[in-house]
Amino acid sequence: MLQDTLQCSAGHFTLLRPGASHKQPLRAWDASDEYLIELVAKQHASSRVTLLNDQFGALAVALNEQVDCWVSDSYCASAALSLNLKENNKSALQQATPLASWSAEPSLGVMKLPKNLSYLHFLLQRCQQAQISTLLIAGMMKHLPKNILNFLQQFGSVQRHPFKKKATVYELQLQQVKPSPYPKLNRFADIELITHANVFGRDKLDPGADFFLQHVDALPQANSVADLCCGSGILGLKYAQINANCHLSFFDESIMAVESAQLSWQENRLNNPSSFHWNDGLGHQQDNHYDLILCNPPFHEQFTVGDHIAKRLFKDAKQSLKPGGQLVVVGNRHLSYHVTLKQYFQRVEQIASNGKFVLLCAHA
Ligand SMILES: C[S@@+](CC[C@H](N)C(=O)[O-])C[C@H]1O[C@@H](n2cnc3c(N)ncnc32)[C@H](O)[C@@H]1O
Structure with a gap:
């Protein structure tokens, strides 16, 4: 398995991405992960954090000491998390799926933007139930849905942080979340x-x-x-x-x-x-x-x-x-x-x- 080093203010971390090969040299993080890590370090260093949609555990490794709960729908993401925590001698984290209930302690939500907006809506509803009122939601410019700002504004006030390395972060103050129509x-x-x-x-x-x-x-x-x-x-x-x-x-x-x-x-x-x-x-x-x-x-x-x-x-x-x-x-x-x-x-x-x-x- 290929490994790569993430260098950020929180330290240097060796990260593995299962399935990556010399033919397909994929990395376990992108610039939107780096953006989240820097923003949490600069503006929310004393907050407890709930991580959502961390794809291969890069956020969990870098923000480890602050994380109360790690939430994902994906078995493969959870397997990558375990691998990368072990690789970097980091503590195991409390894990939850979006269908189970999470810790009820108020915390900062730190999220990688999911691909589908129905799922984002569902997660925002769960965040509100878990007493998360502020969320940092990060994505790469090329992956942002066209209407993402309008979409997020349905749920509260939104500030978009400037683009850096083609990544951005939306800061959402959750106010009203209408119930998701799913399942x-x-x-x-x-x-x-x-x-x-x-x-x-x-x-x-x-x-x-x-x-x-x-x-x-x-x-x-x-x-x-x-x-x-x-x-x-x-x-x-x-x-x-x-x-x-x-x-x-x-x-x-x-x-x-x-x-x-x-x-x-x-x-x-x-x-x-x-x-x-x-x-x-x-x-x-x-x-x-x-x-x-x-x-x-x-x-x-x-x-x-x-x-x-x-x-x-x-x-x-x-x-x-x-x-x-x-x-x-x-x-x-x-x-x-x-x-x-x-x-x-x-x-x-x-x-x-x-x-x-x-x-x-x-x-x-
Ligand atoms: C193209 S959809 C097919 C869904 C359904 N069988 C259908 O025909 O409508 C592919 C499915 O593969 C799942 N999937 C992706 N990677 C997987 C993996 N490594 N192991 C098991 N399932 C995976 C996805 O979550 C998704 O539900």
């Missing part, structure tokens, strides 16, 4: 879906998932099935609906996704045995276990686009399949997943394709 109930392909605020797709059926569902009848009948990267669980739920006896296991690195899949499962009153896992991929727990794995893989990690996560997931899936088991993957044509899959599987065939998507079956 929401939708119905797609005869399946009831309950989605939390940070779940992929949320109120729309992903076109890739839609294409997968058009061919789900053609998949083999299997006993032990995993929905890898389940989101709200649409692929596994549909498969279970038409294959009443199989055991379905759902996996996602977002706790909101895993909870959504579980709520959706209950809502659809399916009787198959089932299990739900918050994990990075399949968690390397069960080699040679599954007959069939269904997957609509992510093609980005936070704001970084690429096939590095899909590669890791395919390798993981190969290990978890029984000999003769099958991994069924949907992807945009241009991602050339058949080439990637051939690195790990002996035989890869195309089940279906259209102008935009391919559905591939890889045989272990």
